[in-house]
Amino acid sequence: MFPRGDQRLEDDRAPTGVGTANTQESTMTSPADLSVVEREPSPEEAQFDDLIAADSRIEPRDWMPDAYRKTLIRQISQHAHSEIIGMQPESNWITRAPSLKRKAILMAKVQDEAGHGLYLYSAAQTLGITRDEMMDQLIEGRARYSSIFNYPTPTWADMGAIGWLVDGAAICNQVPLCRASYGPYGRAMVRICKEESFHQRQGFEILLELMQGSDAQKRMAQDAVDRWYWPALQMFGPPDDQSPNSAQSMAWNIKRFSNDELRQRFVGMLVPQAEVMGVTLPDPNLRWNEERQAYDMSEIDWTEFEEVLAGRGPANAERIRRRREAHEEGAWVREAAAEYARKQAERRLAASGAVA
Amino acid sequence: MSAETGGRVASASERIETSHQDLDTPPSSATRSPDDAHGAHGSVTVDEVALAEELAGAGITGAGRVADADAAEYALRLGDDALVLAQQLGMWITRAPELEEDVALGNIGLDLIGHARSLLHYAGTATGRSEDDLAYWRDEPEFRNAWLFEQPNGDFAHTIARQLVASLYLYELYGALETSTDATIAAIAAKSVKEVDYHRDHAVQWVLRLAGGTDESRRRMIVAVTDTWPYVDELFDDDALVERLAADGVAVLPSTLRPAFEAAVDAVFAEAQLERPTGRTAFTASGGGREGRHTEHLGPLLAEMQVLARQHPGASW
Amino acid sequence: MSTPGEMGTEAWPLWEVFVRANRGLSHVHVGSLHAPDPDMAVRNARDLYTRRNEGVSIWVVPAEAITTSDPDAKGAFFESPAGKNYRHAVYYTKSEGVKHL
Numbered sequence: 001m002f003p004r005g006d007q008r009l010e011d012d013r014a015p016t017g018v019g020t021a022n023t024q025e026s027t028m029t030s031p032a033d034l035s036v037v038e039r040e041p042s043p044e045e046a047q048f049d050d051l052i053a054a055d056s057r058i059e060p061r062d063w064m065p066d067a068y069r070k071t072l073i074r075q076i077s078q079h080a081h082s083e084i085i086g087m088q089p090e091s092n093w094i095t096r097a098p099s100l101k102r103k104a105i106l107m108a109k110v111q112d113e114a115g116h117g118l119y120l121y122s123a124a125q126t127l128g129i130t131r132d133e134m135m136d137q138l139i140e141g142r143a144r145y146s147s148i149f150n151y152p153t154p155t156w157a158d159m160g161a162i163g164w165l166v167d168g169a170a171i172c173n174q175v176p177l178c179r180a181s182y183g184p185y186g187r188a189m190v191r192i193c194k195e196e197s198f199h200q201r202q203g204f205e206i207l208l209e210l211m212q213g214s215d216a217q218k219r220m221a222q223d224a225v226d227r228w229y230w231p232a233l234q235m236f237g238p239p240d241d242q243s244p245n246s247a248q249s250m251a252w253n254i255k256r257f258s259n260d261e262l263r264q265r266f267v268g269m270l271v272p273q274a275e276v277m278g279v280t281l282p283d284p285n286l287r288w289n290e291e292r293q294a295y296d297m298s299e300i301d302w303t304e305f306e307e308v309l310a311g312r313g314p315a316n317a318e319r320i321r322r323r324r325e326a327h328e329e330g331a332w333v334r335e336a337a338a339e340y341a342r343k344q345a346e347r348r349l350a351a352s353g354a355v356a
Numbered sequence: 357m358s359a360e361t362g363g364r365v366a367s368a369s370e371r372i373e374t375s376h377q378d379l380d381t382p383p384s385s386a387t388r389s390p391d392d393a394h395g396a397h398g399s400v401t402v403d404e405v406a407l408a409e410e411l412a413g414a415g416i417t418g419a420g421r422v423a424d425a426d427a428a429e430y431a432l433r434l435g436d437d438a439l440v441l442a443q444q445l446g447m448w449i450t451r452a453p454e455l456e457e458d459v460a461l462g463n464i465g466l467d468l469i470g471h472a473r474s475l476l477h478y479a480g481t482a483t484g485r486s487e488d489d490l491a492y493w494r495d496e497p498e499f500r501n502a503w504l505f506e507q508p509n510g511d512f513a514h515t516i517a518r519q520l521v522a523s524l525y526l527y528e529l530y531g532a533l534e535t536s537t538d539a540t541i542a543a544i545a546a547k548s549v550k551e552v553d554y555h556r557d558h559a560v561q562w563v564l565r566l567a568g569g570t571d572e573s574r575r576r577m578i579v580a581v582t583d584t585w586p587y588v589d590e591l592f593d594d595d596a597l598v599e600r601l602a603a604d605g606v607a608v609l610p611s612t613l614r615p616a617f618e619a620a621v622d623a624v625f626a627e628a629q630l631e632r633p634t635g636r637t638a639f640t641a642s643g644g645g646r647e648g649r650h651t652e653h654l655g656p657l658l659a660e661m662q663v664l665a666r667q668h669p670g671a672s673w
Numbered sequence: 674m675s676t677p678g679e680m681g682t683e684a685w686p687l688w689e690v691f692v693r694a695n696r697g698l699s700h701v702h703v704g705s706l707h708a709p710d711p712d713m714a715v716r717n718a719r720d721l722y723t724r725r726n727e728g729v730s731i732w733v734v735p736a737e738a739i740t741t742s743d744p745d746a747k748g749a750f751f752e753s754p755a756g757k758n759y760r761h762a763v764y765y766t767k768s769e770g771v772k773h774l
Contacts, residue, residue, distance in 0.1 A: 060677035061677060061741065084455065087449065087450045087458075088450050091449045091450045094446040094447075094449060095443060095446050095447060095660050095661060096660060096661065096663055096664050097664075098492070098664045098665040098668070098671070098673040099488045099492075099665070099673045100439075100469060100472065100473050100476075100487055100488060100491055101473070101673075102673050103442075103446070103469060104466060104469045104470065104473070107446055107449065107462055107465055107466055107469065108462075108466055110449050110450070110462070111449065111458070111459055111462030111463070111466070111724075112724070114449075114455050114458040114459050114462070115459055115721055115724065117455060118455055118456065118459070118706060118721055119704055121455075122704050122705040122706065123704075125677075125687065125705070126677040127677075128677075130682060130683050131683065131707060132682070132683050132684065156664055156673075187704075188704070191703075191704075195724075195725070206673075209672060209673055210673075212672075213668075213671050213672055214668065214670075214671055216668065217668065217671060322450065322451070323450075325451070326450065326451045326452065326453070329451075329453070329511075330452065330453025330454055330457075330512070331453075332453075332570065332572050332573055332576070333453035333454070333457075333512050333566070333573065334453055334454055334684055334685065334709075335569065335570055335572075335573070335684065336565055336566050336569025336570050336572070336573030337565045337569060337685070337709035337710070337713065338569075338684045338685060338709050339569045339570045339573075340564070340565040340568045340569040340709065340710070341709040341710035343568065344710060345710075454685070454707070456706060456707065456708065456717040456720070456721065459717075459720045459721055459724075460716070460717065460720045463720050463724070557716070558716065561712060561713060561716065565709070565713075
């Protein structure tokens with residue numbers, strides 16, 4: 001199952017970071033070994049296999065292979081972490097949004113992301129892991145999230161580029177996940193996809209508005225597109241021939257399309273949209289290849305991706321620091337509420353005892 | 357900027373499509389084109405959404421009513437209160453004590469931005485300025501918010517103490533303004549009072565939990581109440597402007613809201629076993645926000661809020 | 674057996690959320706959340722699950738209070754109705770064409 005001895009493909013180094021988008025890629029606890037010696041499956045295994053073969057859904061209390069459960073816990077929690085960490089680069093601009101309308105839209109969007117993180121943590125929780133555990137993994141740096149959120153957002157145009165490119169790529173990846181074989185995950189994704197439909201549009205509109213504005217605004221927009229284009233394409237994960245984990249995820253109906261299929265599809269959407277806006281996609285080799293019925297594009301620079309993934313990106317430390325601080329500084333509040341609930345329950349008990 | 361400034365936003369319905377066309381793609385073999393039709397499982401469509409009229413800006417005030425100078429000044433006070441408070445709550449997002457609270461504080465902040473936009477839009481009609489002209493192109497001495505709203509977030513207890521005072525006050529205020537003789541102010545108040553009612557509930561719930569939780573949370577809540585109370589009086593000060601407007605039934609005299617406010621505080625404090633500050637820490641700040649005098653907290657808050665807009669005069673966003 | 678996910682080890686317990694989308698419809702399970710107590714649970718549910726007018730009524734239930742059927746007993750539980758077609762109106766074909774039946 002290791003087509004290459006590439007260290008990227010090993011468990012911990014697996015190109016996992018790309019949570020929102022590429023969680024499919026990121027999730028295998030260990031690369032699936034499909035070459036196990038054939039043996040008679042147990043009845044519950046057979047039932048699981050039948051459900052998958054029928055493209056039915058697996059529900060929380062069903063028997064499932066351990067690797068399937070682990071794969072999902074990892075994928076869904078990474079996806080959740082990505083939503084939560086993904087709030088930060090945008091919340092950076094809530095206080096500085098240049099109009100009140102934009103401020104409201106941005107605040108609503110970031111708030112949606114918190115909600116999406118919560119939906120996904122709930123889904124992961126049905127597989128037997130608590131949110132507290134997942135949060136600990138995140139703030140202790142043991143969990144991955146989409147590495148795209150380790151890039152900074154120095155200008156307002158980044159709000160546009162994130163919506164258009166990052167959310168756009170995420171949607172391409174997420175829509176097929178609405179049919180993921182694990183029921184709670186699919187249902188969470190349906191809700192998320194419905195709510196996210198405005199995220200990409202508002203990003204497009206921010207950039208469009210900038211491109212129709214002053215020269216300074218146009219430069220700001222183009223600069224942001226230049227910075228976010230390649231990281232967005234990387235969100236789909238490594239090329240198919242270097243993505244061994246995909247096969248098992250596709251066999252399990254967790255993943256529905258290959259990395260390259262989705263990347264092509266995404267670029268195909270971007271090209272005409274970039275024309276409408278008047279921005280240039282920063283790839284001189286990008287053109288439609290009639291023969292292949294696909295876009296030719298430059299080689300993606302995976303070294304940078306690896307660097308960011310390995311924790312050497314511009315904002316890795318900052319993202320975790322802020323999440324940890326929020327969590328730690330909020331501890332006394334969470335404890336207070338839990339303690340209050342305990343006291344109230346006691347009082348109710350005492351009161352009912354007094355009556356009885 | 358978009359339809360809002362062009363008058364009433366028609367109730368529009370739109371089909372959201374973007375990239376969702378493959379929501380009902382089939383169980384795939386990897387080779388299948390993503391655009392094939394109909395899977396075995398519940399196809400997912402993104403619902404048609406009938407967009408409600410946006411409350412902000414033209415939504416309510418777009419009937420073309422122009423505020424007179426006094427009403428505009430009054431709307432400015434209310435609008436600045438909401439705007440400054442919304443700006444503060446915006447800082448909590450990603451930093452709240454729990455993710456559910458990020459969502460809750462976000463909701464409250466969004467409500468307040470809505471109130472601010474409606475009120476500032478109306479205030480601007482007197483002088484031909486937009487909500488954004490007023491939010492982004494006035495300096496500190498031109499802001500008319502009361503000092504309570506510009507006090508920093510502090511820890512969660514301070515934010516909750518400020519929310520408690522603010523929402524109990526705003527609830528009484530908007531409740532009274534529902535019957536304002538100024539139709540625009542009445543309409544904004546009628547919408548806002550329902551939202552502020554929820555803010556009030558949120559603050560009360562948290563005051564009870566912090567005051568009745570752990571020793572640490574109780575200590576923090578008491579400090580927060582002490583630090584917040586100096587800014588209560590200013591909210592209920594009458595002046596010449598509100599007296600003129602109240603005489604016409606446009607505004608309500610702030611002093612008349614105080615008994616109901618105090619009763620509400622009494623009820624919450626009784627349940628939470630809290631007291632108003634007494635003794636040496638029972639300060640009363642002089643106030644002066646309604647005349648444009650502010651504490652040292654407002655300047656940095658405005659600098660941050662306005663920095664980008666001011667780098668690009670005349671730009672559209 | 675409570676709903677999946679409740680481990681009883683978290684500071685804030687897990688709540689299952691049910692939302693009535695409109696009058697005339699049942700409350701439908703929409704997901705779960707964490708809250709310290711029922712009052713906060715229903716408020717968090719309002720903030721989390723009805724940001725876009727999705728509901729007119731909310732139920733929250735402690736996840737540990739829900740009893741579920743045993744998934745391993747699927748056969749015993751759910752196969753009994755099979756073979757009882759006479760419970761369905763379409764079973765009765767002779768009355769086809771007769772009005773008001």
